[in-house]
Amino acid sequence: HSVAVLGAPFSKGQKRRGVEHGPKAIRDAGLIERLSNLDYPVHDFGDLSFQHLEKDEPYMNVPFPRTVGRANKLLSGAVSNAVGAGHTTIMLGGDHSLAIGSVEGHARQCPDLCLIWVDAHADINTPLTSPSGNLHGQSVAFMLKELQNKMPELPGFSWMKPFLSAKDLVYIGLRDVDPGEYDILKDLGIQYFTMRDIDRLGIQRVMEVTFDHLLSRKQRPIHLSFDIDAMDPSLAPATGTPVNGGLTYREGIWITEEIHNTGLLSVMDLVEVNPALGASREAVASTASMAVDVIASSLGQTREGGPITQESQT
Numbered sequence: 301h302s303v304a305v306l307g308a309p310f311s312k313g314q315k316r317r318g319v320e321h322g323p324k325a326i327r328d329a330g331l332i333e334r335l336s337n338l339d340y341p342v343h344d345f346g347d348l349s350f351q352h353l354e355k356d357e358p359y360m361n362v363p364f365p366r367t368v369g370r371a372n373k374l375l376s377g378a379v380s381n382a383v384g385a386g387h388t389t390i391m392l393g394g395d396h397s398l399a400i401g402s403v404e405g406h407a408r409q410c411p412d413l414c415l416i417w418v419d420a421h422a423d424i425n426t427p428l429t430s431p432s433g434n435l436h437g438q439s440v441a442f443m444l445k446e447l448q449n450k451m452p453e454l455p456g457f458s459w460m461k462p463f464l465s466a467k468d469l470v471y472i473g474l475r476d477v478d479p480g481e482y483d484i485l486k487d488l489g490i491q492y493f494t495m496r497d498i499d500r501l502g503i504q505r506v507m508e509v510t511f512d513h514l515l516s517r518k519q520r521p522i523h524l525s526f527d528i529d530a531m532d533p534s535l536a537p538a539t540g541t542p543v544n545g546g547l548t549y550r551e552g553i554w555i556t557e558e559i560h561n562t563g564l565l566s567v568m569d570l571v572e573v574n575p576a577l578g579a580s581r582e583a584v585a586s587t588a589s590m591a592v593d594v595i596a597s598s599l600g601q602t603r604e605g606g607p608i609t610q611e612s613q614t
């Protein structure tokens with residue numbers, strides 16, 4: 301098979317500037333070269349260009365609904381095309397509101413997909429529960445069928461309808477969950493692992509239970525939505541909403557190695573790298589390098605190396 305890389309330089313799902321430069325930062329950290337060391341051809345499709353909408357009044361406290369809705373419609377088509385062409389697809393954000401279009405486009409090709417959401421945050425506020433209004437904290441609520449009657453009709457989103465069941469979703473890395481989000485997680489019986497759960501069970505057991513929950517009945521495509529703020533801020537400081545006590549380097553890589561080893565990864569989002577927010581050039585470089593490492597590991601880079609192949613000799 302082959303890999304498609306798709307850049308999504310978009311930031312209107314939150315209020316801090318700079319996250320639209322995430323795709324460039326991740327490419328500059330050597331992504332394409334690292335992926336070319338793996339087994340399959342890599343197609344870099346470059347960056348999408350998103351339209352700026354002049355008139356986009358807030359909906360209640362939600363800023364830029366039409367801009368975010370339209371960007372996600374465009375991204376959805378691009379992801380759907382890439383998956384339809386047979387590529388394992390890597391979407392580089394941009395902010396996490398982009399997962400709406402990425403997962404929706406993936407689901408159009410693969411209606412039986414499951415979703416692994418690696419994040420400090422649950423991103424499952426509705427426009428009615430959101431303390432910030434920001435759409436990057438609401439992405440999952442747009443996807444879930446069970447929340448349909450809790451979601452107001454937002455301008456910009458009439459192109460899509462909810463497509464995912466709560467049982468087809470697992471969270472890993474949570475440590476900053478809003479009260480309205482906590483109630484939704486509990487009401488819908490969503491499987492989630494907070495950092496406390498990882499401390500208690502260990503990351504190996506967490507991944508076992510994750511796959512048990514999602515894959516025990518049948519093998520199906522995995523969508524991995526990886527918010528770089530899941531990692532500890534010492535490893536990924538250049539991000540909009542860092543939260544202390546995150547994943548260690550080895551926990552992050554274990555998650556992605558195990559997902560690779562299922563052979564079922566179909567689409568991965570890597571979002572919320574914001575090169576404008578690093579305290580130094582080193583802080584930005586380490587964040588982007590962390591992003592490259594989790595992507596390469598998701599696509600089969602191992603810590604034990606591998607045998608001599610034709611590619612490794614040339």
Ligand code: DIR
Pocket residue numbers: 396421422423425430431432433434436437438476477478527541
């Ligand atoms: C917060 C922060 N729960 C919100 N969410 C973030 O705005 O809804 N998600 N930062 O990544």
Ligand code: MN
Pocket residue numbers: 419420421527529530541
């Ligand atoms: Mn987050």
Ligand code: MN
Pocket residue numbers: 396419421423436527
């Ligand atoms: Mn997120």
Ligand code: MN
Pocket residue numbers: 599600
């Ligand atoms: Mn492999």
